Amino acid sequence: xxxxxxxxxxxxxxxxxxxxxxxxxxxxxxxxxxxxxxxxxxxxxxxxxxxxxxxxxxxxxxxxxxxxxxxxxxxxxxxxxxxxxxxxxxxxxxxxxxxxxxxxxxxxxxxxxxxxx
Amino acid sequence: xxxxxxxxxxxxxxxxxxxxxxxxxxxxxxxxxxxxxxxxxxxxxxxxxxxxxxxxxxxxxxxxxxxxxxxxxxxxxxxxxxxxxxxxxxxxxxxxxxxxxxxxxxxxxxxx
Numbered sequence: 001x002x003x004x005x006x007x008x009x010x011x012x013x014x015x016x017x018x019x020x021x022x023x024x025x026x027x028x029x030x031x032x033x034x035x036x037x038x039x040x041x042x043x044x045x046x047x048x049x050x051x052x053x054x055x056x057x058x059x060x061x062x063x064x065x066x067x068x069x070x071x072x073x074x075x076x077x078x079x080x081x082x083x084x085x086x087x088x089x090x091x092x093x094x095x096x097x098x099x100x101x102x103x104x105x106x107x108x109x110x111x112x113x114x115x116x117x
Numbered sequence: 118x119x120x121x122x123x124x125x126x127x128x129x130x131x132x133x134x135x136x137x138x139x140x141x142x143x144x145x146x147x148x149x150x151x152x153x154x155x156x157x158x159x160x161x162x163x164x165x166x167x168x169x170x171x172x173x174x175x176x177x178x179x180x181x182x183x184x185x186x187x188x189x190x191x192x193x194x195x196x197x198x199x200x201x202x203x204x205x206x207x208x209x210x211x212x213x214x215x216x217x218x219x220x221x222x223x224x225x226x227x228x229x
Contacts, residue, residue, distance in 0.1 A: 004160070021169070042121075043219040091161065098142060104206070106217060108153075108161035 001028075006092050013082055021077040021112045025078035025094030026049045032069055034077050035091040039067065041093065049075065082116045089113050119144045121207050123220035130197055130227050138192040140181075140207035148209040150174075150183050150190040151217065155204045164192075164205070164217045197227045 013019050023114040025032050032060040034046040045059040049069040060066070064083075069075040079086055126128040142148065152164040152174070165174030172184035179194045189206060207220040 028194070035219075042221040043217075044209075045216045047220070048216050059216075094162075105163040105166075110158075110160040 004092055004094055004107050006090075007111050008112060009110065010113045010115075012117060015084060015116055016048035016081055018078065018080045019082055019114065020081075021090050021114070023075045023077070023092030023094075023109060025073070025075070025092070026107055029094035029096055029107070030072050031095045032075050033093045033095075034067055035077070035093065037089045037091060037111070039088070045076070046090075047059075053110060079114075082114075084116045087114055087116045119209060119211055119218040121146070121209055121218055121220035121224075122207075123207050124225050125206075125223070126135055127224040127226055130225070132199055132227055132229055133196045134227075136192070136194040136225070138205055140192065141221060142188050142190065142207075142209050144188075144209055144218075146209045146210045150181070151208040151210075152179070152181055152190070152192050153206040153219075155206070155222075156207075157203070161206065171220045173218045187199045197225070199227045199229060201225060202227045219222070 007022045016072045030051045032049045035043040036046055037043050047067045048056040064080045067077045091108055091111045091113040093108045095104050095106045120143045122141050134210045150167045151166045154164045155161045165176040167174040167183035170183050173182045181190050181192045183190055204222045204224045206222045208217040210217050
């Protein structure tokens with residue numbers, strides 16, 4: 001597709017359930033990122049994939065969070081045993097090079113709004 | 118570590134008013150600086166950038182100058198339009214990091 005695609009756009013889940021969020025990056029983009037945006041706050045980095053390198057997981061808030069990426073394509077972010085504090089918009093972005101390299105632009109999806117009730 | 122501080126919003130202006138959204142940063146090394154914008158119902162998109170000190174980024178009438186001496190990257194526009202209503206995010210990367218660090222965002226509302 002023309003842009004970064006995320007699904008679902010909205011997800012309501014019960015506390016304690018697992019959820020899986022999907023991101024389709026722009027074709028040819030080797031770098032892929034997940035961010036979390038809580039209401040009224042900035043974007044919080046979660047995880048970064050670059051080609052076949054080991055992912056940078058330094059932003060994952062707990063071991064309930066994990067993410068995978070198949071090659072240079074689709075990525076899934078999984079949250080196990082969801083808690084109410086996980087409620088947020090989860091944003092995916094992709095870029096040709098690592099973000100910021102030589103001023104590289106990151107392209108963002110529209111996000112998945114997760115509500116844990 | 119890296120951090121970005123933006124002025125609190127929301128900012129409400131009348132059409133054709135002058136806009137300034139303040140952004141200051143803390144970073145190691147020599148960061149690249151960015152402004153991203155999120156229009157209602159759309160994803161974040163790059164508005165402008167500057168990759169070294171004294172550079173001026175500009176796009177759609179918006180400008181921001183990379184000021185190393187004041188560690189600032191304030192966003193300005195001389196005459197805002199209703200269509201500029203959006204949330205604006207200041208961001209940086211220090212070049213050694215592989216990810217953008219964002220500010221909290223500033224919501225701009227422009228009225229007729």
